[in-house]
Amino acid sequence: MINALVAYKGKPARIVSQTMHKFALEFADGSLRSVREKDFRFIHPEFVQVDDACAHADIAVLEDFQEEILTLEEITQWLFDEYSAKNAWCSCILIEDGLYFYWQKDKVFIRLTAQVKSIQTKRDAQIIEAKNLKHCVDNLVNNTFDEQDLPYIEEIEKVALNQSKYAKILANIGIENTPESAYKLLLRLDYFKPSFNPYPARHDISKDEKIDVSMAQVERVDLTHLFSYAIDNADSNDADDAISIDGDKIWVHVADVSLIATAGSELDAYAQERASNLYLPEQIIHMLPVSATKMYALGLAETSSALSIGFTLESGEINNIEVLHSLIKVTNISYDDADGMLVSNEHLSRLQGITKAHKQYRDNCGAISLNLPNVDVSFKQGQVSITPQSSSQSRELVAEMMVMAGRVVAQFAADNDIVVPYAIQDEGEFPQETLDNKDALSLSESFKATKFFKRSATSTKYLPHFGLGLKAYLRITSPLRRYLDLLAHQQLSCFIKGEDILGKEDVKKIIGIYNANMSSVGRTVRSSNDHYKCVYLLDNPSWQGEGIVVDTRGDKALFMIPELGMMTQIKFKILPKLDEKIALKVTTVNLVDYRANFKAI
Secondary structure: OOOOEEEEOOEEEEEEEEOOOEEEEEEOOOOEEEEEHHHOEEEEOOOOOOOOOOOOOOHHHHHHHOOOEEOHHHHHHHHHOOOOHHHHHHHHHHHHHOOOEEEEOOEEEEOOHHHHHHHHHHHHHHHHHHHHHHHHHHHHHOOOOOHHHHHHHHHHHHHHOOOOOOOHHHHHOOOOOOHHHHHHHHHHOOOOOOOOOOHHHHOOOOOOOOOOOOOOOOOOEEOOOOOEEEEEOOOOOOOOEEEEEEOOEEEEEEEOHHHOOOOOOHHHHHHHHHOEOEEOOOOEEOOOOHHHHHHHOOOOOOOEEEEEEEEEEEOOEEEEEEEEEEEEOEEEEEHHHHHHHOOOOHHHHHHHHHHHHHHHHHHHOOOOOOOOOOEEEEEEOOEEEEEEOOOOHHHHHHHHHHHHHHHHHHHHHHHOOOOOOEEEEOOOOOOHHHHHOOOOOOHHHHHHHHHHOOOEEEEOOOOOEOOOOEOOOOOOOOOOOEHHHHHHHHHHHHHHHOOOOOOHHHHHHHHHHHHHHHHHHHHHHHHHHHHHHHHHHHHOOOOEEEEEEEEEEOOEEEEEEOOOOEEEEEEOOOOOOOOOEEEEEEEEEEOOOOEEEEEEO
């Protein structure tokens, strides 16, 4: 074998000497290497200098040898008519390529023609893919793309929306495969407009589905003689609660949707997955199908089906509780209209007096709430608007009526052993000074007080809600919009009809599912609002407004900006005082991280 041509790791070499166990190989550059026989492949007994330039091989002659096994010498003779060292090396190159045949130990297996075509098709596709990839890389480096690049752009989009973890094109241009990095690139390319909200998709929020529902039949108590008012925003058409009074009897009526979304039903699973309505600046994503809202929202028809909660209130104590399926007549009015009726309308006037007394009762029981400024963000017709959330007498009236309803049903459920999802909150660790001045706290004092609240939770146990000043409470008045309200309605409805209700373990399990789903809902709402606040500032790059100092940390002051519902931190040589109002202007806006920076002016 001395002076034979061999292949070692794809390179030609000459055997120059041999010992008992090893062979010395010499390569084209004159280097030597001692290897074992199993490490190289014998090509030809005569060594000549060879390269990759080969004569044309007549591959067609191999059609008669499909799925046969030949030696290297036989293959070479068929392809090149002569078994020379150079021809043998060319055969080796073709075999290593693997298209027409492949090594099977020291011999060669001939592939089927169909297999050759399949491999060639894949290779051609890979060539085109490599060409297209380079084309896209070149475009993206120059911050542009064209129609040919769209398959790669769509891969990036999936990463940006957290629907995929990897896009090959991002790695090729040195960009990290994260939703934030992919989103930033698509903004730079103008593939995503700033007004596009990525967060519902990124948090896997289910979209509305068109599902037809039908009205459920149940025996109802006729309460159409009552003057029942559904008070909501002027543009609302999905009222799910109404209020009325009949002598000493106070009534809160709630949309009776649990009759079609019964526990364990397909509609119940639909609502449970969504957990809540999402009120986003650009859209509402509904917990229940829109058809259910249209059918069960109060006041949309001459009469409305409701779950009505009746009770009396005397010296802060709840008595004479009734919970029943009812038929009511509802008058829909806006908050503005209601504000003008609080004196002239005897029913609303009496209810306002009752709610004021009830709020005073809760205050005496230790209730504490912080009226921190908040805003509503909307995106309509291509424009972002940010408006302060307003307070009014009618809004306070409705809010207190809903608290009363939650307190009443909590008591009713406890009295009748109905398992429901109570909203609970442990007692906060507030300084006495804060408690003594809870109705007159400055903005910075209110901000500081937020740190002393205990987190609210949901439990099947009848426990206090210290923030509301109640022995027990649950949310009950929005079954069209909140799943735990719907769950409570399901339990109450089954109790009223004499049917089995869910046990404690089942309700606990549902609460766990709800909490997990609400995590995504909460993140989506917060991110969406912050996103559109940043879009607003991008549209108003010279924005100026008032910031109020709510805290100081080292040489930095923390500001609350009521007009925007945003916070910012600014460094000062001389720190301003708490609650000091300072004019600010926006300096930079980062849409990817949905945050903005401001400076004092």
